[in-house]
Amino acid sequence: FTVEKLFGNTCYCNSVLQALYFCRPFREKILAYRSQPRRKENLLTCLADLFHSIANQKRKVGVIPPKKFITRLRKENELFDNYMQQDAHEFLNYLLNTIADLLQEERKQDKQNGKLANGTLDSQKSNGTPPATTWVHEIFQGTLTNETRCLTCETISSKDEDFLDLSVDVEQNTSITHCLRGFSNTETLCSEYKYYCEECRSKQEAHKRMRVKKLPMILALHLKRFKYMEQLQRYTKLSYRVVFPLELRLFNTSGDATNPERLYDLVAVVVHCGSGPNRGHYIAIVKSHDFWLLFDDDIVEKIDAQAIEEFYGLTSEISKNSESGYILFYQSRD
Structure with missing residues (x-):
């Protein structure tokens, strides 16, 4: 079954919904939510229906x-309340955050009504899970740690930040593994960008790097294909060829010995077709029962696994009008 294109450009929405439907843990949670007692209509109840x-x-x-x-989406967020093409990544981000907020709000309401499991209000805390965590976080949330090492006193300060999707820079003729490695590269803070070290109590040269501390169950990777060009005064598309494998081996780069590596399988891809963020078209490629399907709004066709290579991007920069992978969904095997 497929989702139909409606009044205006809704392919940015359709492609993301089709990709998410084939992320099995997410689909199962949404369907389980639908079987619970009815709540007042919101974006989550509409998605569940x-x-x-x-x-x-x-x-x-x-x-x-x-x-x-779509009607609910347009009512809730004026960004999507028009017939124009929108950014699929912005929509994904908005959708996941909104669902998480709604679930947290419902939990708060249930808590106030004394309805939490086992009749105890603190049952969520007893298993070590902070009350703020929802199943959206359990599925998509990973943690990055931002490390800065002072080159004078060697003190390392680190700050954790959570993500629901990871945005990575792209270069010509690279791979996802290369993009993720670039993400963790060490950067030197010097001259006017010196770091204020609390230990030295002065500005010092430092090494800064971002590391993956916790890998998520489903890794949503957003390729930063749209770049603002100063001379053109607008965003242009980077149609670079970036290889994304069907199987991805990821290493936990924060040195956590308990979970050094994880194997991921590609389950869905949102593809951008065209030359710019606010024009063009989105389609989705998904894996279902060991074969691949291509969803183009209400058209569905079965494709060969090899055909996915056509969506890596272009090796030449002459034509900007390409069909290239934009958001990749990888599911962990464990």
């Missing part, structure tokens, strides 16, 4: 218009 109608269709093939979901 949409996933439910896809999952429970009696017919083998067909099209489902995400009318209620």
Whole structure:
């Protein structure tokens, strides 16, 4: 079953929803949420209804218009309240954060009504999980640690930050592994960018680097393909060829010996077709029952695993009008 394009450019939304539907842990949580007592309508209830109608269709093939979901989205956020093309990554970000906020709000309400499990209000704390964590965080959240080492006194200061998706810079003729390695490169802070060291109580030269401290269950990787060009006064697309494998081995770069590496499988890709962020088109490639499907709004076709290579990007910069992987969803095997 596929999602139909509705009134205006909604492919940025359709492609992300189709990709998320095939992220099994996410789909299962959404469908489980749908079976709970009804809440007042919001973006999450609309998404749950949409996933439910896809999952429970009696017919083998067909099209489902995400009318209620799109109407709700436009009501909730003025950024999407128009007929223009939007950025699929911005939409993904907004959707995951909104669902997490709604779940946290519901938990707060239940807590106030004394409805939490086992009749105890603190049951969430007893298993070591902070009350703020939702299943969105359990599925998509990873942790980065930002380390700065003073080159004078060798003191390392580190600050953790969580992410629901990881945005990485792209270069010509590279791979996802290379992009992630570049993400963790050490940078020297010197001259006017010196770091204020608390230990030395003065500005010092320092080494700074970002490391992955905790890998998520589903890693959503956003390739930064849109770059603002000063001379053009607008964003342009980097159609660089970036290879993304079907299987990705990731190392925990923070030196945590308990979980040194994880193996990930590619489960979905949101592809941008065209030359710029506010024009062009989005399609989704997903893995279902060991074969690959290409969703182009309401058109679905089965494709060969080899055909995915066509969406790596272009080796020449002459043509900017390309079909290139934009958001990649990798699911951890464990």
